[in-house]
Amino acid sequence: MIFHTVVSLRPRIGRFAPIAILAASTLSAAVAWGSDAPSSAETTSQSYAEFHTDDETNNIEIFKRASASVVNITNSRLVRSPYSLNPQSVPQGSGTGFVWGDEGYIVTNFHVVQQANRVTVTLQDGSTFDARAVGLDPDKDLAVLKIDADDVELVPVELGDSGLLEVGRKVIAIGNPFGLDTTMTVGIVSALGREIDSVSRRKIRDVIQTDAAINPGNSGGPLLNSLGQLVGVNTAIYSPSGASSGIGFAIPVNTVKRVVPELIAYGRVQTPILGITPVPQPDYYRRLWGIQGVIVMGTVPNTEPALKGMRGLSRSQRGRIQLGDVIVEIDGREIANESDYADVMEEHRPGDIVEVITLRDNQRLRYEIELQAPQNN
Structure with missing residues (x-):
């Protein structure tokens, strides 16, 4: 046997009918007298416009304050047309940057402007400027551009920690x-x-x-x-x-x-130099000799490592390559490879004095070296 549920659609008349009738009468009167009461849609719209969660309020305020500092960056490369001897600008891609200070500097990633012949910067108001590279640091994937926007009020980003x-x-x-x-x-x-x-x-x-x-x-x-x-x-x-x-x-x-x-x-990071030349293909030689550290291939003439007796690679009478000094520690930091070495150098500035520990013939040697400024400034 199959049971069907029947739902009656007839209006129910009961003790609540007077209330319903009264409400209907009141509504009719309001309509008849041209009441200014807002519709439910208007009320909902007004309520939503006025209501924000604390997080929404924070998001909105941040966007309004910070978006003016954000710029669009387009890079293009000059290529020679196969149908003409004249070079043409071909778009390579786009990225983002932001205003740094009030002198027209724009910070972005190095890879955004890498190999570009022409870079354009578009501000939030739609104004566009040609930009030139001021400084590049591929090791940190950072680049600084410069635009001539004297007639525009630039909004620099606020720096945090x-x-x-x-x-x-x-x-x-x-x-x-x-x-x-x-x-x-x-x-x-x-x-x-x-x-x-x-x-x-x-x-x-x-x-x-x-x-x-x-x-x-x-x-x-x-x-x-x-x-x-x-x-x-x-x-x-x-x-x-x-x-x-x-x-x-x-x-x-x-x-x-x-x-x-x-x-x-x-135009570049002022990472100081120690005055040594590391070997090329260092991983190969570390595996060959079963060692860790930075293998000194040679020292730069008239620098402190050279003057204080640090040695690079040499050849024996039989023509075999002999190890000289291998840097294993700088200022108490273990140096296992060139990446460790570069990290320590980046933390110092020219003129700093560092303690360098090397291994040579199974002996630990200690040097105090004053770091020098990069030579190709």
Whole structure:
């Protein structure tokens, strides 16, 4: 036997009928007298416009304050047309940057402007300027551009402190993913202290990992904290497809604050030199000799390592290559390879005196070396 449920559609008349009739009468009167009472749609719209959660309010304020500092960067390369001898400008890609100070400097990633013959910068108001490279640092994937925008009021980004970040803190990315200008995405700090490879294959350390969506075109854009302050420069994503996968990386602003002023002043980072020449293909020779450290191939003439007796490679009477000094420690820091060596050098400035420990013939030797400025300034 099959049972059917029957639902009656007839209006029920009961003790609530007078109330319903009264409400209907009141509504009819209001309509008849042309009442100004807002409709439910208007009330909902007004309520939504006036209501924000604290987080929404924070997001809106950050975007309004920081988006004016974000720029779109387009790079192009001059190629010779097969039908003409005249070079033509061919677009290569686009990225993001941000205003640094009030003198027309723009900070972005090195890979955004790499191999470009022409770079244009578009501000939020739509004005476009040709830009020239002031300084480049492929090891940190940073570049500084300069635009002549004397007639435009530039809005520099406010600098924060990446050392105050914690996992779980909110971060905001503003950029131009896939050419969609001034797009904001929100996420958190997923991890700190990551390492990624730069264009030059050097390790970029202390990198910020975030799940804020970062896509092609976001490169070089700012990563902001809840105060709208710069805490990182978006530089890479981990994605097999090339689109955001929830794993993005940003160069910490404390690194940026150290590098950018030197790029502006000198065109390159003023990493000091010790006065030695490392061997080429060092990994091969470390495996060959079963050692760790930086193998000194030679010393630069008239530098302290040369004057204080540090030795490079030499040949025995039988023609075999003999090891000289192998740097294993600088200022108490273990040096296992050239990356460790470069990291220590970046933490110092020309004129600093460092203690260098080397191994030679199974003996530990100690040198005090004054670091020199780069020779090709």
